[in-house]
Amino acid sequence: MNKEVIVNETIEKYEKYVNPALARLFRFMGLATIEWEANGNLLKDIDGKEYIDCLGGYGVFSLGHRHPKVVEAVKKQLDTIPLSSKVLFNKPMADLSELLAQITPGDLQYSFIGNSGAEAVEGAIKLAKIHTGRQKIVSTANAFHGKTLGALSATGRDVFCDPFKPLLSGFVHVPFGMIKEMENTIDEQTAAVILEPIQGEGGIIVPPEDYISQVRELCNEKGALLICDEVQTGLGRTGKMFAVDHYQVVPDIITTAKSLGGGVMPIGAFTARPHIWEKYVTSPFLHTSTFGGNPLACSAAITAIQVILEENLSERAAQSGAYFMNALQKIQAAFPEVIREIRGKGLMIGIELTKEGIGGFLMSELIAAGVLVAYTLNNPKVIRIEPPLIISKELIDRVTQAITAAIEKANDMIEDF
Ligand SMILES: Cc1ncc(COP(=O)(O)O)c(C=O)c1O
Numbered sequence: 001m002n003k004e005v006i007v008n009e010t011i012e013k014y015e016k017y018v019n020p021a022l023a024r025l026f027r028f029m030g031l032a033t034i035e036w037e038a039n040g041n042l043l044k045d046i047d048g049k050e051y052i053d054c055l056g057g058y059g060v061f062s063l064g065h066r067h068p069k070v071v072e073a074v075k076k077q078l079d080t081i082p083l084s085s086k087v088l089f090n091k092p093m094a095d096l097s098e099l100l101a102q103i104t105p106g107d108l109q110y111s112f113i114g115n116s117g118a119e120a121v122e123g124a125i126k127l128a129k130i131h132t133g134r135q136k137i138v139s140t141a142n143a144f145h146g147k148t149l150g151a152l153s154a155t156g157r158d159v160f161c162d163p164f165k166p167l168l169s170g171f172v173h174v175p176f177g178m179i180k181e182m183e184n185t186i187d188e189q190t191a192a193v194i195l196e197p198i199q200g201e202g203g204i205i206v207p208p209e210d211y212i213s214q215v216r217e218l219c220n221e222k223g224a225l226l227i228c229d230e231v232q233t234g235l236g237r238t239g240k241m242f243a244v245d246h247y248q249v250v251p252d253i254i255t256t257a258k259s260l261g262g263g264v265m266p267i268g269a270f271t272a273r274p275h276i277w278e279k280y281v282t283s284p285f286l287h288t289s290t291f292g293g294n295p296l297a298c299s300a301a302i303t304a305i306q307v308i309l310e311e312n313l314s315e316r317a318a319q320s321g322a323y324f325m326n327a328l329q330k331i332q333a334a335f336p337e338v339i340r341e342i343r344g345k346g347l348m349i350g351i352e353l354t355k356e357g358i359g360g361f362l363m364s365e366l367i368a369a370g371v372l373v374a375y376t377l378n379n380p381k382v383i384r385i386e387p388p389l390i391i392s393k394e395l396i397d398r399v400t401q402a403i404t405a406a407i408e409k410a411n412d413m414i415e416d417f
Contacts (some may be wrong), residue, residue, distance in 0.1 A: 003046050003047060003065055004063040005368075006046060007032065007034055007046060009034060010034055011023055011026075011027070011032065014026075020072060021322060028253070029360070029363060029364050029367065030364045030367055030368055031301065031367060032144055033045040033046060033047065033049070033309050034046045036048075038053070038065035038066060038333070039064075039065055039066055039390065040064040040065060040066075040345060040355050040388065041053055041064055041387060041388050041390065041391050041392075041395055042065075042067075043065065045102055046279065049370065050370055051367070051371065051372045051390065052370060052372065052383075052387070052395055052398060052399055053065070053371050053372045053387060054244040054366075054371055054372055054373045054385050054386070054387045054399055055372045055373055055374050055384065055386060055387075056386045056387050056388055057199065057258075057263070058200075058232070058258065058386070059200070059231075059232040059237060059258040059259060059348075059386050060258045060259055060263055061263040061288070061388050062235060062236060062237060062258075062259035062263065062304075062308070062389045063259070063262050063263050063304055063307055063308070063312065063313070063388065063389070063390065064263060064388035064390050065263055065388075066084065066263070066264065067262055067263060067264070067303075067304075068305060069303050069306075069307055070262035070263065070264045070300050070303045070304055070307070071264060072303075072305040073299045073300060073302070074296060074299055074300050074303075076207050076299070077092065077296050078296065079293050079294075079298035081295050082294065082295060082296040083178045083291070083294045083295065083296065084293065084294055084295055084300050086290070090132055090293060090295060090298075091295075092105065092295040092298035092302060093113055093293035093294075093295070093298050095298070095302050096113060096269075096293075096298040096301050096302050097110070097111040097113070098303075099302060099305050099306075100256070100269060100271050100305075101271070103241055103242075103305060103309075104242065104254050104271050105242060105244060105245060105249070105250045105251075105254075106250030106273070107250070107274065108250070108251075108253075108254055108271045108272060108273055109271070109273065109274050109277075110271065110272055110274060110277040110280075111269050111270065111272075111273070112269065112270055112287060112292070112293075113265055113267065113268075113269045113292050113293035113297075113298060113301075114267075114268045114269065114289050114292040114293075114294060115267060115268055115289065115291055115408070116146070116257055116266060116267075116268045116298070117145075117146050117147070117151075117195050117229075117231035117232075117257035117258060117268050118145070118146025118147060118148040118151040118256065118268075119146075119257075119268050119289070119292075120231060120255035120257050120268035120269055120270045121145045121146050121148075121150070121151040121154060121194070121227075121229060121231070121255055121257065121270075122146075122148055122150040122151055123152050123255075123270045123287055124192075124194070124227045124229075124253045124255050124270040125137060125151075125154065125164070125192070125194070125227070126150075126271075126287060127253060127270065127272060127276060127277075127280070127287070128191045128192035128227060128252075128253065128276075129191050129192075129276070130226045130277060130279045130282030130286070131191075131225065131276045131279075132191040132192070132223070132224070132225060133191075134189055134190060134191035134224075134265075135169070135170040135189070135191060135357075136171075136172065136176060136187070136189045136190045136191055136371065137153075137154060137168045137170055137171050137172070137190070137191055137192055137194060138172050138173075138182070138185050138186055138190055138192070138193045138194070138224075139153075139155075139156055139171060139172070139173050139174075139193075139194050139195075140156055140173060140174055140175065140195060140199070140202075141156045141173050141174065141176060141178035141202075142156050142157060142199060142201075142202035142205070142378050143155060143156040143173070143176065143177060143194070143195070143199060143202060143229075143381065144156075144157070144196070144199070144200060144202060144377060145194065145196075145229055145231075146231075147160060149164070149167060149168065149407075150168055151269035152164060152167055153167040153168040153171045153248045154171060154194050156173045156202075156378075157377075157378045158296075161192050169347075170184055170191075176195075176199055176202065176205060176207060176272070177205065177207035177208055179208075179211060179214045179215070179217075179218075182218060184217045186219065186221075186222050187222055188222055188223065190214070190219075190224035191220055191224060191225065191228065192219075192224055192225040192226065192227050192252075192253075193215055193218075193219055193224060193225075193226055194227040194229060194230055195212070195215065195226070195227070195229065195230075196228075196229045196230075196232065196233060196243075196245040197212055197228055197230065197233055197238075197242075197243035197244050197246070197249075198233050198234035198238060198243050198246070198344070198345060198348060200233065200348065200376065200384070201232075201376045201377035201378045201379070202378045202379055203350055203352065203378065203379030203381065203382035203383060204343055204344045204349065204350025204384060205338055205343075205350075206344065206345055207344055208246070210247075211247075212228075212244060212247040212249045213247050213248070213249050216249045216250075216251075217347075219252075221354070223240055225251075225252040225253060225276065226249075226251040226252050226253075227251060227252065227253045227254075227255070228242075228249075228253070228254050228255070229255045230242050230243060230244070230254055230255060230256055231255050231256060231258055231268070232258060232348070232386075233348060234254070234256045234258075234259070234260070234319050235256065235259045235260060235305070235308055236259075236308050236313040236314035236316075236346075236389055237238055237259065237317060237346055237347060237348050237366050237386070237389070238317065238321075238344075238345040238346040238347075238348050239314060239315075239317045239318030239345055239346030239347075240314055240318075240346075241308075241314050242254065243345070246345065250273075251390055252272060252273050252276055253270055253271070253272045253273075253276065254270070254271050254272075255268070255269070255271075256268065256269050256270075256271070257269070257319075259304065260301045260304060260305075261297060261300050261301060261304065262300045262301065262303055262304030262307070263304075263388075264300045265296060265297040265301070266297065266302035267297040267298070267300065267301050268299075269301075281375055283384050308389075311390070313389040313390070314346075314389075315351065316390070317346040317347040317389040318346050320347060320389070320391055320393070320396065321344070321345065321346040321347045321348075321349065323393060323396060324347065324349060324385065324396050324399075325342060325344065325349055327396065327397075327400040328342040328349065328351060328385075328400065328403070329342050331400065331403060331404055331407055335407045335408070335410075335411050336354075337354060337411060338353060338354060338358060338407050338411050338414060339351055339352070339353060339407065340352045340411045344385075347385070347386060347387060347389055347391070348384075348385075349384070349385040349386070350382045350383070350384055351382065351383040351384075351385065351403075352381055352382050353381050353382070353383065355381070355414075355417040356380050356381050356417075357417035358381075358410050358417050359375040359380045359381060359382075359383060360375075360380075360405050361405070361406075361409075361410055361413075361417070362383055362403075362410060363375065363383070365405075365406035365409060365410075366402055366403065366406055369402040369405065369406065370402070371398075371399050371403075385399075387399075392400060
């Protein structure tokens with residue numbers, strides 16, 4: 001079939017069977033094409049146009065696209081036992097749980113393996129409630145924890161939450177990074193505080209240096225648990241295996257997903273300290289999932305963690321992130337009317353623009369120039385840069401050149417935004 005026909009038919013199917021507004025948005029952004037193949041840092045559309053992936057599937061592609069070792073592990077698993085019988089022991093799930101215990105901080109030990117980030121957050125919230133016997137969960141404004149009902153109750157953005165209210169009771173939101181508000185809110189009724197150590201969708205917000213450890217102390221004082229949602233920050237993205245490692249904090253429960261699947265399989269997990277797991281030890285069927293812990297996804301995750309360790313991807317993210325951030329800061333200094341701030345850690349970088357309207361323009365310009373980026377879900381003023389951790393300096397240079405050209409154009413039209 002002719003490529004143009006395939007593109008048109010796909011867009012028509014989006015309009016008719018997926019969502020017409022999505023089809024319109026993609027077209028408006030200059031994205032009237034189909035993703036066709038991907039490898040490493042690069043993605044090609046159906047016409048063979050190449051894009052440098054600087055969005056990384058919102059943090060999924062830390063290892064790049066189709067890392068050969070992950071693909072090989074998944075293919076091997078496919079030929080033996082892809083999904084679990086759920087009756088006999090599942091070796092890949094046991095191996096992955098052991099690995100998670102080894103790489104997570106402190107005495108975090110027991111894992112439940114699910115299928116997505118939101119599912120990991122749901123499980124973490126349930127575990128905090130059942131362990132403490134309390135109902136109150138403190139979250140932060142502009143947080144993003146997913147869109148299933150429980151995770152959405154923790155998510156801190158009205159536009160996503162309001163249409164579904166009332167959500168779960170007991171959720172309270174405080175401003176992120178402000179310890180006084182947290183102190184005034186955590187009490188003896190609090191089951192847990194749930195936090196992204198660096199807010200991703202909120203606009204790549206790095207909290208004050210001592211914030212996470214102070215929250216940890218407040219939780220200890222009141223007997224509340226600390227859940228750190230590392231679905232986006234985890235597994236090397238910020239220059240350490242976990243973002244909490246920057247602050248030497250051990251949470252009670254940590255969530256992982258996105259890059260855990262090695263960019264090949266969907267998977268999510270929550271991992272907790274042993275004494276918190278006790279109720280699930282007495283009732284192991286209290287929290288279950290048919291597809292959770294399936295050997296196919298677990299084999300991808302095991303290999304992904306091995307690659308992150310062998311290829312020292314956390315350290316690479318720290319170095320490449322510093323190089324990238326330095327280049328972006330120079331662009332900011334040259335165009336302060338367009339860019340307000342560059343911030344982040346490792347390869348989790350935000351470009352905060354001076355006006356919301358510049359975001360869409362920049363995205364279209366960069367995509368036309370062959371660089372995939374997007375703004376953060378809760379803050380359209382911030383363009384996120386989250387490329388694979390394997391990105392080379394040469395590719396970073398190509399991206400910063402494209403950004404400079406787009407920002408120059410935006411600067412010339414600044415009054416129009
Ligand atoms: C910190 C965080 N938690 C949870 C989620 C939800 O993950 P998923 O989309 O896999 O449900 C996301 C997704 O962006 C996230 O960034």
